[in-house]
Amino acid sequence: MRLFIGIDLGTSAAKLLLVDEEGRIRNTVSKEYPLHFPQPGWSEQDPADWWNACLLGIKELLCGFDAAQVAGIAAGGQMHGLVALDELDRVIRPAILWNDGRTGEETDYLNNVIGRETLSALTGNIAFAGFTAPKLLWMRRHEPENFARIRRVMLPKDYVNYRLTGVHACDFSDAGGMLLLDVKNRCWSQKMLEICGLRTTQMPQLFESWQVIGTLLPEVAAQLGLSASVRVAAGAGDNAAAAVGTGVVGQGGCNISLGTSGTIFITSDHFNVDPHNALHAFSHADGGWHLMGCMLSAASCNKWLCEEILETGDYAAEQAAIRPENLGRNDVYFLPYLMGERSPINDVDARGTFTGLRMDTKRADLVQAVLEGVAFAMRDSFEVARSLGLQIKRSKLCGGGAASPLWRTIFANVLGIPLDLVKTEQGPGYGAAILAMVACGQFASVQDAVRALVKVAETVIPDPALTARYEERYQKYRLLYPALKDTFPQIR
Numbered sequence: 001m002r003l004f005i006g007i008d009l010g011t012s013a014a015k016l017l018l019v020d021e022e023g024r025i026r027n028t029v030s031k032e033y034p035l036h037f038p039q040p041g042w043s044e045q046d047p048a049d050w051w052n053a054c055l056l057g058i059k060e061l062l063c064g065f066d067a068a069q070v071a072g073i074a075a076g077g078q079m080h081g082l083v084a085l086d087e088l089d090r091v092i093r094p095a096i097l098w099n100d101g102r103t104g105e106e107t108d109y110l111n112n113v114i115g116r117e118t119l120s121a122l123t124g125n126i127a128f129a130g131f132t133a134p135k136l137l138w139m140r141r142h143e144p145e146n147f148a149r150i151r152r153v154m155l156p157k158d159y160v161n162y163r164l165t166g167v168h169a170c171d172f173s174d175a176g177g178m179l180l181l182d183v184k185n186r187c188w189s190q191k192m193l194e195i196c197g198l199r200t201t202q203m204p205q206l207f208e209s210w211q212v213i214g215t216l217l218p219e220v221a222a223q224l225g226l227s228a229s230v231r232v233a234a235g236a237g238d239n240a241a242a243a244v245g246t247g248v249v250g251q252g253g254c255n256i257s258l259g260t261s262g263t264i265f266i267t268s269d270h271f272n273v274d275p276h277n278a279l280h281a282f283s284h285a286d287g288g289w290h291l292m293g294c295m296l297s298a299a300s301c302n303k304w305l306c307e308e309i310l311e312t313g314d315y316a317a318e319q320a321a322i323r324p325e326n327l328g329r330n331d332v333y334f335l336p337y338l339m340g341e342r343s344p345i346n347d348v349d350a351r352g353t354f355t356g357l358r359m360d361t362k363r364a365d366l367v368q369a370v371l372e373g374v375a376f377a378m379r380d381s382f383e384v385a386r387s388l389g390l391q392i393k394r395s396k397l398c399g400g401g402a403a404s405p406l407w408r409t410i411f412a413n414v415l416g417i418p419l420d421l422v423k424t425e426q427g428p429g430y431g432a433a434i435l436a437m438v439a440c441g442q443f444a445s446v447q448d449a450v451r452a453l454v455k456v457a458e459t460v461i462p463d464p465a466l467t468a469r470y471e472e473r474y475q476k477y478r479l480l481y482p483a484l485k486d487t488f489p490q491i492r
Helices: 047-061 104-123 132-142 144-148 156-165 172-178 190-195 218-224 238-245 299-309 315-320 363-387 405-415 427-439 446-453 464-477 480-484
Strands: 003-009 013-020 025-032 070-077 083-085 152-154 169-171 205-207 212-215 231-233 254-258 262-268 280-283 289-295 333-335 353-355 395-398 419-422 456-460
Touching: 003 047, 003 156, 003 238, 003 427, 013 047, 013 427, 025 047, 047 156, 047 218, 070 156, 070 238, 070 427, 083 156, 104 132, 104 190, 132 144, 132 172, 152 156, 156 169, 156 212, 156 231, 169 172, 172 205, 172 238, 172 280, 231 427, 238 254, 238 262, 238 289, 238 395, 238 427, 254 405, 262 363, 289 363, 299 315, 299 363, 315 363, 333 363, 333 464, 333 480, 353 480, 363 405, 363 464, 395 405, 405 419, 405 456, 405 464, 427 446
Parallel strands: 003 070, 070 231, 169 205, 254 395, 395 419
Antiparallel strands: 003 013, 013 025, 083 152, 212 231, 254 262, 262 289, 280 289, 333 353, 419 456
16 A cells, blocks of 8 residues: 655645545644744745645654555645745745735836736746746845855745755746746746846746656655655645535646635636636646635634734634524624735735725624624625636635534635535645656546546525625625725825
């Protein structure tokens, strides 16, 4: 019986899965690491913390198992983070993460001076503050000595892969989020590299997500107690890996991820671009492409309210106070822009707000407003997809927030579609394990693996009456951001 390791390199922790060749999860381990906010709106991590978490996590994961049975490893990782290495492959500065908002000026330069049409033609996307290219421009402007030392630009999970194999590699799904990849033609954009002051030699080699980039370095294999013949697959960006893990591959699939950030992920066998660039056009881990809307604060909004404001970690108790008859009838609205926002408004100045507070507003109303506000914001991207003629009749749902029955009900009714939950819901980690299985020949393709391994466990069906109430509420919610848009920059 062969075993495979899937790594979900998240923003707050590395979650590791040990999966057998029949797709059964044999063990799981989670290793947390710190997140640093050196200035308001900034978000950084030390890549050494990722590597140490993976080292310790793999050792713990294999306790009680025969390490000789491990055949492959793959990772799904947080996207867009800038990892800059020097000529000796040492980390130059802390990684600037996906939810970092410091690059407003650089993003404006790319969109308004280089131009949205040019960017879209070169990469299929426009600039968003969280993307890697604006970070490079920021580093060139504010840290020129560090920028001059760059000999390799990498993404978070690719740094872990480098430490495992010694190979500088990146997969197409993750590379698309850098604004440096010609997504349609699956190659680095020479023009974008030139704009950012880079050369092709500074970029990692590109692979499909299931392709083998190398095997374990002998010293790493010895440290982990694994064979040096263990294959390491290129892996995928976290959302692409999560989509694989929920079986969303091929034409016309949809996955909604309700994690720290929130995404809607729509698959295609063909390259498509949203003409307004409100949705990202990226490669998928199955060899195809996808459109994706990403909101920066999703389940993290609920975490913020409960832990920082209400000072409780008992999320279930807070939600239990919300009466079913109050769904779709809450007079309190919440804009979930705690870190600015990406899709579809692309506004680093946007801020979170509660609107509609009264003397009779209760604690439960605030909790409900947060859950509903995240769903409404996700629907904003959903509406963009609909405007492109995409018919989304149902979707998979995953992520930590999907564990809440109440939140699942709210989402199904705000979107007005059935939501399927899969039996093995381990997000990017399970998708990464599937990619490792394909890399090791367990399955001929990602599609074959998904058909064999991913099964639906439960479906949340929307209620027509509740859907109608949420439709009315959503139309009111849509008035808030336009009314406040010009105010946000003045209150920074």
